[in-house]
Amino acid sequence: MSTLNAVFKRELVLAFRQKSELLQPVMFFILVISLFPLGVGPGPETLQKIGPGVIWVAALLSALFGLERIFRDDFADGTLEQQMLSGIPLSLVVLLKVAAHWLVSILPLIVVSPLLSLFLNLTSAMYTALLATLLLGTPLLSLLGAIGVALTVGVRKGSVLLSLMLLPFFVPLLIFATAAVEAAALQLPYNGQLALLGALFLLALALSPVATAYALKVSQN
Amino acid sequence: MSTLNAVFKRELVLAFRQKSELLQPVMFFILVISLFPLGVGPGPETLQKIGPGVIWVAALLSALFGLERIFRDDFADGTLEQQMLSGIPLSLVVLLKVAAHWLVSILPLIVVSPLLSLFLNLTSAMYTALLATLLLGTPLLSLLGAIGVALTVGVRKGSVLLSLMLLPFFVPLLIFATAAVEAAALQLPYNGQLALLGALFLLALALSPVATAYALKVSQN
């Protein structure tokens, strides 16, 4: 127990050690989203139309690039070796690391999302739906991402490779999430989409840590 | 002369050594762009409207994440130290590295862009303008990006910090480029925008290698 506690605490300490780093995923998120109006023009209706998609794509990308650091440093400096030799099931360690990462890097995205839906002119019904999908979908994102990161951890310069591997998995996620927001814009119910996201999340929760741990072991060979 | 040749050749060899890596920026580019129709829905007019913006934002992001490797590895393994001690002006080396990077990672994006403008329903007039802006704008992107990468090279985990620093610099680029494409869509002339992009490019060509070299020297201290 205290061991798992230690893993969790270390992640938080590391994140808070460099406070500026904590803010980076959020900043990236905000920046990508504010690039869009510049690129597609400032018309409020266009923005409203593409808003949910843009927010989700931005969340995907910033989750992706934030995830990279989750194992890479531990791999590079040998901490991962020591964790494997410690006798604690690696999948537990992985789960904790993912949870800590979500708390530290993704939750802030969700917290600032009201601001961004303001930028993109979303209605409040759309925003509620967006929030729900983000809350359910981003943990799924992190869990899936962890597998990809573990697979590429032994490969140098994997950041683009990583996105290549992961984006196909993110497609269903994106479709369900934006479908829910569109339904909300038309005042339709969107429980179905949320339920699907929830189911995917549970599936990932069961499978991802094991797969990730296995991938990490392979990376050591 | 043969020295500069060597720098250039090494970059190319390194890129071609891992062929999968060569393809990564392109793949990332294609994936981000194909995510959009999924995220915002398939209406052809919407896609046409947001198309140039999306292509440009995708190009920005993939250039950004491809750029990272431009100095990071050389810094980590000490090659940069040796380059500084070699007596060759560092800014020349920088310029060559940027040129090689553009050739290897960005040019392919431009090559595949006809395919993507098809995805996004652009007219051929729009596409011509897009191509022109990409040809002029992406070298500017690489030159600016190099400054940012050099500044963060000593900092671990800088990838998001990098985007935070650089995106403000990409704003004018994005605006001019998409404005040119829009003008093309309306059958208006867009020489003005191209001239502006060209002027910015020349400015960056003069200043960026010096600034980058200085930043690299600072990173060694």
Place this chain on the structure above:
Amino acid sequence: MGQFESFSAFVSMNGYGFFVWLSFGVTLVAILLLACHNWLQSKTLKKEIRQQLARQQRVRKTVQRHSVAAE
């Protein structure tokens, strides 16, 4: 009350009160936050330096002890 008939008129600002007071409030908070940040920073810095000095003392003592023991 200057331009206003009553205090409540002053607060409501002809219906714009929320926006006006929000602006002034947030500005005040922002300024105070930064000022506090500066102040706290100077506190922690000075504390750190004092800790550092104390540590130097500690180290000097151990070194002295070692050198005495060596003789």
Place this chain on the structure above:
Amino acid sequence: MLDANNLTCCKSDRVLFQQLSLSLDVGDILHLQGPNGAGKTSLLRILVGLSQPQSGCVNYQHTSIEQSNDFAQQLIYIGHKPALNPALTAIENLTYWAQMHGVSLLSDIWQILSDLGLAGLEDIPVSQLSAGQQRRVALARLWIKPAKLWVLDEPFTALDVNAIDMVQQKMQRHAQQGGAVILTSHQPVDMMHNIKVLIMEYQWL
């Protein structure tokens, strides 16, 4: 204590060693020697279970290390990589490691570090230590965790003479108290007690 039977290891296109067997008893110190590239690091990583041999098996107390319950508890492995996060301090790094390895938190961790010549450097980020100081922090693990088996890959790199002495004495005491050590080093190890040497040859392509 540790037995390896008929290990074979190939890297890309070369056989590094074939049918290698060794056994380690309580009180042994085994010094792996051999020229650069002989396969010492590869062997150590197989012995602790970080990589799998092409064939053969490794047993701890007569059970395979993968099934053994207390192998993890009785092992300290220190490889080329120091396993120190550069942004954390020495204390934080070691405390974390101790907790991971189920060692109840030691209050004398400050004492250990100051004995290792790191007084005053316990709470600055490890990235700001010199090469040798970082190595000392990594080796502090030998003082922290009570484990029977030590597997050390080039423990003396970057250490100065004093530090090498300290570590050697520690190893010797450990062996006398019922432990066992495997190490590689290109520097001479001048402990006299119970030292065994295994020389690995460089296999040409």
Place this chain on the structure above:
Amino acid sequence: MLDANNLTCCKSDRVLFQQLSLSLDVGDILHLQGPNGAGKTSLLRILVGLSQPQSGCVNYQHTSIEQSNDFAQQLIYIGHKPALNPALTAIENLTYWAQMHGVSLLSDIWQILSDLGLAGLEDIPVSQLSAGQQRRVALARLWIKPAKLWVLDEPFTALDVNAIDMVQQKMQRHAQQGGAVILTSHQPVDMMHNIKVLIMEYQWL
């Protein structure tokens, strides 16, 4: 040949050395000694111009190293980092380095590598070499570039006994032929010829 005057170097909160002066003549081999963290690496980086001292200056042939025209040409610096790209082969890495440093391409680079015990490993990626083999590749630079001044930071780490011998002999020959060497090493350097020792002390906080 190389003179350093009144160098002062501070790292974050500590003064590593103050008013340090040294001068190196043709034929000298200067061995920097001192415990871990004394500031040897920091001093070497200042001497070659990679980092700036708080105060003081470094001159090569009586001109400041920043203005000197042939300092770059007459220097080989080999630091902790090997400056080898892991994806390139030994040959590629060395050829690139030689071209950068304006050395006309040597056809005997294969010979040099095979003398250094790397026969058969010249054209596989450096990442697949062992620690000591990588070090050998890095040190091959001493055979490639004809330079007067060598600055070597812990050249012997990870090398086996044979390789250490070779490098030491090479250094000695270099000094006799009109060169100069500064090195740090925690291992004894048993060359007899003209060796000077500078001992740096660890400055407590």
Place this chain on the structure above:
Amino acid sequence: MWKWLHPYAKTERLYQLSSTLLPWFSIAALLLLISGCVWGLMFAPADYQQGDAARIMYIHVPSAILSMSTYAAMAIAALIGIVWQIRTADMAVAAIAPTGAMVTFVALFTGAAWGKPMWGTWWVWDARLTSELILLFMYLGVIALYNAFEDKQQAGRAAGILALVGVINLPIIHYSVEWWNTLHQGASITKLSKPSIDPAMLWPLLINLLGFACLIASLSLAALKNEIIRREKHRPWVQQLVSDI
């Protein structure tokens, strides 16, 4: 200028100078801002078009105008730091950046709160608004870069380079965005020749402008003092200073 600046390159002197100036600027800022705000909120007439919402002007306009000038000040410090290799100038960059970011944030926020009643929306992608937002990002970039380095010496250099490169970018952004989309109203007090504003509203505005300037100076000086201490930790005079308290 060189002669005048050089003594203050000595950190101890600069620290003492900042300590003496700080209270004066703080008091001036306090007095000016209080009187300006009270005047603006209670005694100045309401705008005939915008009604009482226009009172937001008394903080929006000064902060918006000064957000740009503060960046200029930071860039000048960066230039001095890079060209003459004066370390204290690098410290000034690090000290000014957070203050500038705060002021820019205030301009943005008050602008948004003004926009809601006037334009019916908190945010539109208008030229001024966009370039102000980007200005905020530029400040944040400098701050983030500075904080990313462990070694503050290096951090100061790096942040200086970024600030300086940014200053070239600022006008480019300004014009590009202007040309892209303009909705925001044009300059009305910066046209000095013929101010198009009622003097009863101009006075509190000017007072607040001055007040904000003093505020920025005092916050930056406080931060500068911290920077000096942070970087000169090992100097005897700092240790003296700290143990004296």
